[in-house]
Amino acid sequence: MTSLDRETEALLPLTPAVFHILLALAGGERHGYGIMQEAEALTQGQIRLGPGTLYRSIKQMLAAHLIEASDERPDPALDDERRRYYRLTPFGQRVAQAEAARLARLVGLAHERRLLPDSGPAPFVPLGGTL
Amino acid sequence: MRKPPSPPTRRMLTCSLALYRLLLLAYPASFRRTYGAEMLQVFRTGCRQAAQEQGVWGMLGVWLSTFPDLVITAFAERLKEGPTMTRLWLIRTCGLLTLIGAVLFSLLMLDGEIGSRLIPGYPGLLNVLGNALPLTRPVAGPFVLVQFVLLGIFFIPALSFVFGTLGIWLLQRSWLGKIAGGLALLGPLVSGFLWLFTHASALLLTALVLLGLGLLLCGVLTLRFRLLPRWNALPLLLGLCLVAYSLRLVIWALIPVPDFVVQHYSFFATGGYLVLFVLWGCLGVALWARKAGQPAQVVPSVR
Numbered sequence: 001m002t003s004l005d006r007e008t009e010a011l012l013p014l015t016p017a018v019f020h021i022l023l024a025l026a027g028g029e030r031h032g033y034g035i036m037q038e039a040e041a042l043t044q045g046q047i048r049l050g051p052g053t054l055y056r057s058i059k060q061m062l063a064a065h066l067i068e069a070s071d072e073r074p075d076p077a078l079d080d081e082r083r084r085y086y087r088l089t090p091f092g093q094r095v096a097q098a099e100a101a102r103l104a105r106l107v108g109l110a111h112e113r114r115l116l117p118d119s120g121p122a123p124f125v126p127l128g129g130t131l
Numbered sequence: 132m133r134k135p136p137s138p139p140t141r142r143m144l145t146c147s148l149a150l151y152r153l154l155l156l157a158y159p160a161s162f163r164r165t166y167g168a169e170m171l172q173v174f175r176t177g178c179r180q181a182a183q184e185q186g187v188w189g190m191l192g193v194w195l196s197t198f199p200d201l202v203i204t205a206f207a208e209r210l211k212e213g214p215t216m217t218r219l220w221l222i223r224t225c226g227l228l229t230l231i232g233a234v235l236f237s238l239l240m241l242d243g244e245i246g247s248r249l250i251p252g253y254p255g256l257l258n259v260l261g262n263a264l265p266l267t268r269p270v271a272g273p274f275v276l277v278q279f280v281l282l283g284i285f286f287i288p289a290l291s292f293v294f295g296t297l298g299i300w301l302l303q304r305s306w307l308g309k310i311a312g313g314l315a316l317l318g319p320l321v322s323g324f325l326w327l328f329t330h331a332s333a334l335l336l337t338a339l340v341l342l343g344l345g346l347l348l349c350g351v352l353t354l355r356f357r358l359l360p361r362w363n364a365l366p367l368l369l370g371l372c373l374v375a376y377s378l379r380l381v382i383w384a385l386i387p388v389p390d391f392v393v394q395h396y397s398f399f400a401t402g403g404y405l406v407l408f409v410l411w412g413c414l415g416v417a418l419w420a421r422k423a424g425q426p427a428q429v430v431p432s433v434r
Binding site: 032033036048050051052053054055056058059083084 | 158162165166169170172173174176177196197199200201203204205207208
């Protein structure tokens with residue numbers, strides 16, 4: 001196991017808020033309100049991040065180098081210059097993948113123990129592997 | 132095309148933004164400086180969108196989800212940040228709160244016990260307020276909460292007292308100080324949370340005993356290190372009085388009480404409250420009057 005793997009493993013499991021922010025940013029860089037909307041859309045309204053939870057998580061994620069603030073704006077003419085955009089770092093991408101793999105393994109186990117309704121074959125994820 | 136919000140909705144939007152800006156003060160200053168403007172902008176955008184789509188109800192929905200989030204995250208950030216004021220100011224604040232506690236304590240005693248002895252049939256204003264509420268059916272639902280808020284005044288002095296104790300505890304770092312602070316903190320915690328489920332008097336007694344014991348320990352430290360500018364025996368005396376006062380029923384049950392004490396109970400009770408009040412107030416003054424560097428040899432450096 002490399003030191004990068006160890007660093008990644010040390011951050012798992014992620015809190016739901018952090019994982020949803022990573023998921024939202026996996027689709028491209030976004031500002032705070034954009035992250036909130038994307039997280040809400042991805043979960044069909046089940047997850048609604050409040051400003052406090054959002055920026056507290058962003059603070060922790062910036063400190064852990066999972067995300068970084070971006071100076072570029074998609075269209076400066078249409079956008080408010082006070083808005084700060086955030087994007088995933090390569091390390092953040094790696095941590096998000098590791099968390100997704102961990103969750104997929106859990107879902108696989110739930111299928112195996114017949115805790116989920118039969119919805120086709122369970123995804124095969126080797127233990128210790130990544131998706 | 133979305134229609135513009137109605138005047139009442141616009142007014143509520145303006146008020147909401149002003150209130151949210153004010154509530155952001157709950158976060159530590161460093162967090163507010165970095166993320167405050169962005170949080171306000173996110174809240175503003177959310178409110179505007181909700182107002183355009185659902186009017187006032189939409190904005191109420193935004194508040195319902197935002198307010199608990201703000202309370203929890205601000206508390207978590209404050210906890211993570213730790214105390215930001217200097218030790219001197221913390222102790223002076225403790226002194227002020229202890230003084231407020233002394234005043235509230237005396238009011239409570241006057242109302243609860245002395246009042247009932249001086250005025251025949253007087254049940255105590257706080258008791259009346261607390262017990263009348265379940266009689267009115269419309270408030271039966273939130274009764275427990277309302278009563279807790281009303282009778283919570285019992286714990287305001289206790290909490291202020293804890294602040295005072297904490298101030299003394301913070302003056303040094305020994306394990307004895309930590310036990311003293313812990314005991315004093317346990318008092319209101321025990322009484323505050325179990326109050327709703329069991330008999331109040333027993334819990335108040337427990338709270339006072341714990342506070343008294345905590346203060347006794349703090350008193351030993353204060354005397355040993357001469358932590359206050361003067362009157363170093365105060366916390367010890369107050370702790371002794373508080374424990375004795377709290378355990379008076381137990382003591383009376385175990386030890387035969389002289390007849391003249393029973394005959395003049397009002398006099399002894401009033402005297403006891405007065406002594407407690409004076410000691411409590413003096414401790415507040417002593418903490419408030421504490422100057423920087425007094426005594427320098429046992430005060431840990433300000434981080």
